[in-house]
Amino acid sequence: MDITSDIHSQHISRQFNQELDELKTHLMAMGGLVEKQVQDAVAALLESDSDLGRRVVDNDRAVNDMQIKIDEECTQVLARRQPTASDLRLVLAVIRAASDLERIGDEASKIARNACELIDANNGTRGFVEVRLISEHVRRMVRDALTSFARLDTQLALQLVHEDEEVDNEYRSAMRSLMTFMMEDARAISPVLSLMWILRALERIGDHANNLAEYVVYLVKGLDIRHTDPDDLDEEELGPKG
């Protein structure tokens, strides 16, 4: 290869790496917005702030726009750069991750809508302990999932897969408490149902954080661990690279 074409190909490859970095940066920006949406949706409920709740519902549009933009960027990179191996896996993982972030945004918006209804219905603080516990847990999961994606940290990612099981247990226990409230007081049925939808949304956010963690493993190891029982995952084998 002569020097000119060598410099040319180095230039192309530097541009390509920049494009891949940009994809990750945009995904992280979307992740930051989605994290904030979840936080605000829960705060709207716990602090009876229906203005904040309405803002969360409005902001969901911005989340959706970010997903469409990231999808377009990924499609362009695939078409123009025709990446293979780990670059291809990165682009596919970004597409999948953006889809999960968008769904987390949807769930945040559902939480905010139910929060507004509960505020209007003057429900008091019944069920708030349960919501606070689970929301702190899943918010930490979303944050850790994004960190593990940014750093390609498979150990942090695998930790999340186990945490999702804990959230499921907390969720089931919270649902039992709420069912007891309902049985004790028929007037509580409608507000408690709204709380149940909120808990369900939080539990699903945990599932999506779990998906994000699985993409990190796929990205680093080329291994698809979706649908694998977490207890069958060998953390030694899947530890961080190098």
Added chain:
Amino acid sequence: MDITSDIHSQHISRQFNQELDELKTHLMAMGGLVEKQVQDAVAALLESDSDLGRRVVDNDRAVNDMQIKIDEECTQVLARRQPTASDLRLVLAVIRAASDLERIGDEASKIARNACELIDANNGTRGFVEVRLISEHVRRMVRDALTSFARLDTQLALQLVHEDEEVDNEYRSAMRSLMTFMMEDARAISPVLSLMWILRALERIGDHANNLAEYVVYLVKGLDIRHTDPDDLDEEELGPKG
């Protein structure tokens, strides 16, 4: 181009088309299985057949395996063939569609699990009218979504986007009826909650069928209509190609 290389490139392109056709065939096979899972899950409830319900839960593994296989095939096609334009859109649409089909499978499995609980609890047929109505509607949507994908029929696809709104209305009305059952009889709370989870799962299946329809529009028109208000879609402009 000399004759040998011309024949060679025709050969490559025939192989490539075969691979794309296979992707579609596998997606349709997965769609067929998922349709059956939804049908069986609802039948398990309406016919009090808990054996059938357990089979649906077991079969979810087969759905998951199909998604992983399709994803691998798509990744290989992207890496080896480096498709562009409409071929690239097809591969990306297949990846997305397989993900929605997998989630429909998850919802079918949730319906089956709740059906088994209801059968054990001897709930009777309360709420069956509502479940039957909505399940028939969303099953038709899943079938039409798959047909529109197989035929790249954007008109059928756009029809689905409107039908999803109808399902949402039926869902809200059914939830109100079920809430009334709960308020009238505190002992009904637990079984009626199971029915609510079933309705919610059916409503989500409608959402996923709607997503599938949106991918068809993306595929044919190169236009991303996710997050677009259905009433803003101009059916003339989006009608079938050619």
